[in-house]
Amino acid sequence: MIKLCEPIIVAFPLRGEWLAPNTPGTKIPSHGTNQLGTRYAYDFIQVDWERKGWPSYRVGLLHYLFLGVPLNEYYCWGQAVYAPCDGVVVYAEDGFKERRRTNLLLDLMNAYKNAHFFDPRKDDVQTVAGNYIIIKYNDQIYAALVHLQTGSIQVAVGQKVKKGELIGKVGHSGNSFSPHLHFQLMDSSDIATARGLPCAFEQYEIFQDEEWKKVVKGIPTNKDRIRLRD
Template sequence: MQKKKTNLLTDVFKAYKNANYFDPYKDNIQCIAGNYMIIQYAKNVYAALCHLQKDSVQVTVGQYVKAGDYVGNVGHSGNSFAPHLHFQLMDSRDITKANGLPCAFREYEIFIDGLWKEVKDGVPTNRDRIRF
């Protein structure tokens, strides 16, 4: 299998075009989210995992998953500059219409004053730089 070459300028243009001209009523969400899955956690609580690697999804519709299960590989699909996972909680399975929900994490680190500090059972803000 030949590895696809990436070009930063092409990726930047594609991301700009997709982000600024996406119309959820006529465009396919995959041009933004790439390979993605939606996991239902509870009534009106869904998680979206986006930009997954092509052909890496290991779950099927209706399958039960739990914390720690392997569901797929982080990728570079859709509107993406580099391999990463876009994760969001939302109130609907329709990613084009859903509202975001806050997400608490059991444990993570936050970058404050040049240092990584451990946080337990916290909800990061949209300005926090965090890592697992």
Template sequence: MVPTLELAFPFRGRWLTLNSPANRVPSHGTTLFASSFAIDFVPVDEAGRSAPVTLGALLRPEPPEHFPGFGRPVLAPVDGVVVATAGDQPDHRAFRGLPSVGYALTQRRRAAAGWVGLAGNHVLIDTGEGPVVAVCHLQRGTVEVQPGERVRRGQPLGRCGNSGNSTEPHVHLQAVDRVDLLHACAVPVTFGGRLPRNGEVIDVP
């Protein structure tokens, strides 16, 4: 059995838990790219909303800047050494209704690019004890670390974005047993000894 990796939440403030492995495994509905235990966190306001609700938002895509969580700091969830980064992928328009045909076409291109295309702007951190942690969908041009740099948990990595396989600004977090995501195995994670459930709001001072 693969040992569980203990992580810190990669943010401060109020965030909503989505696609939690506390509710189902594989959490994202697929084992592709070792995502079985991956978890998503969406920045929300005091009312628990990722952005004000409008009729137009349900009918058409919006710039990611309409979401108040876009650009929130994203922090290292673990101590380790940065082994890979990407920071130049664009933040595409966001969807709170049904994604459009246009998004489906761009999604096909991202999937064809492999894990890097789906992850968008990201940071990979080698814990030095086996697992590697991926922090994904960061805002373009905000990645603050580089390969070879040692980081401590709580250290800024970048900002919340909408790059890669993302329909609205959020952070995708997963742990794997090696840097090669195509051949990696998923590693289960916990936060403070537990997993937040799908739909749970997390407040971190």
């Protein structure tokens, strides 16, 4: 596991079992870039641990490759998202429509376009972030929860939230290959210009040697089977 310098400790924003295919526990920058505050960002999905390749969808591979997958066939779509810290909501952007199903070719084209042609000076950040919430933890730390399900956001700008409070649902809005939660800490509320901040999760469990083991102040890798129970 890669060690981060003085990570900020926050609560894990999900419940149940998860995998982080993109995580600073494996590489930095975790998403291959420092832009949009993503240097230490996490992506979280749910998978079938018993199927080869740990797919995140219920259909077969050929169906995924050639026909696409309806969003409700993804394990994590619609799963609850919780506030990772106490704070004040500074952005709660909803209403950005999700594509009804994933499509490998179209999603790759969309990702390429956003990676190479997105201009934060003139383009709407929702084309990348989709529906998102930003919580002000303090004057130097902001938490962003991104790609949320359309119509799922439960909070409003100016609202105070408590750690562990339900705030939205996992979705597939914006620049998203498949339903997932993108989570990051930043030094500014402006995703377009913010710098990413390192963070670790105050506690969760990891499945190792056929048993669940508690982790405190941990940073999961992209191979870890992790969970947090209610």
